[in-house]
Amino acid sequence: MKKLKIITWILLLLNCAVCFADDIKPGTKPKIIFREDWGARPALSDISQYKYDGKQSPTKIVLHNTALGAKSGKDAVKEIQNFHMDNDHWSDIGYNFLIDYSGTIYEGRYLYYVPSHAGQTKEANGTHDLTKDPDYNTIGIAFLGSSDQPWSAAQEQSAIQLINYFLTVYPKIEKIMTHAEVRQDILSSGLTPVGDFDSNICPGSATAKNIKTIKDCIIWSLRNKT
Numbered sequence: 001m002k003k004l005k006i007i008t009w010i011l012l013l014l015n016c017a018v019c020f021a022d023d024i025k026p027g028t029k030p031k032i033i034f035r036e037d038w039g040a041r042p043a044l045s046d047i048s049q050y051k052y053d054g055k056q057s058p059t060k061i062v063l064h065n066t067a068l069g070a071k072s073g074k075d076a077v078k079e080i081q082n083f084h085m086d087n088d089h090w091s092d093i094g095y096n097f098l099i100d101y102s103g104t105i106y107e108g109r110y111l112y113y114v115p116s117h118a119g120q121t122k123e124a125n126g127t128h129d130l131t132k133d134p135d136y137n138t139i140g141i142a143f144l145g146s147s148d149q150p151w152s153a154a155q156e157q158s159a160i161q162l163i164n165y166f167l168t169v170y171p172k173i174e175k176i177m178t179h180a181e182v183r184q185d186i187l188s189s190g191l192t193p194v195g196d197f198d199s200n201i202c203p204g205s206a207t208a209k210n211i212k213t214i215k216d217c218i219i220w221s222l223r224n225k226t
């Protein structure tokens with residue numbers, strides 16, 4: 001019994017070390033590669049329909065896995081933007097931020113537009129009411145990876161730093177969710193999701209430990225220190 005207690009304490013201490021390792025400073029703005037620096041294509045003009053009426057006020061952060069492999073670098077981010085614009089025919093890349101396998105953070109869709117990452121609802125599409133869109137007032141963060149592989153430690157650390165920074169600037173953020181959890185939320189709130197979704201795919205069960213670490217290292221008290 002005593003041995004178990006000691007092991008628990010060691011694990012707790014190790015967990016703290018994970019949260020504050022190296023240059024992770026709670027609440028400070030992490031280095032972000034902005035659109036112009038990774039060579040993003042300009043969004044199509046019809047993105048204007050997704051502009052928030054007033055200032056955006058994110059309440060949720062949604063975590064995703066991309067499906068194009070555990071890659072790093074600007075070209076990998078461009079590949080995702082091209083896929084969203086050319087294959088999916090979206091106005092721009094869907095995610096607000098992307099974290100490559102080496103832990104580098106990239107700016108995706110500008111935060112003043114409703115992003116496109118957690119699906120659609122029949123209600124939002126039918127009435128053009130963006131407030132019924134699951135992406136409304138969310139920040140979508142995508143991890144470059146594949147569904148059967150965990151995220152790297154560098155991705156984990158960058159996500160912790162990025163989310164802790166968001167807590168200092170967006171006081172209404174109250175939840176960190178996975179794409180699969182958003183899907184459940186849509187169903188339980190009486191809205192009708194559009195399209196098929198396999199909850200095992202995004203973010204994928206291999207990332208469960210990463211998500212737990214990220215959630216354990218979120219410093220919710222930071223929202224009072226803007």
Ligand SMILES: [Zn+2]
Binds near residue numbers: 063064
């Ligand atoms: Zn997803």
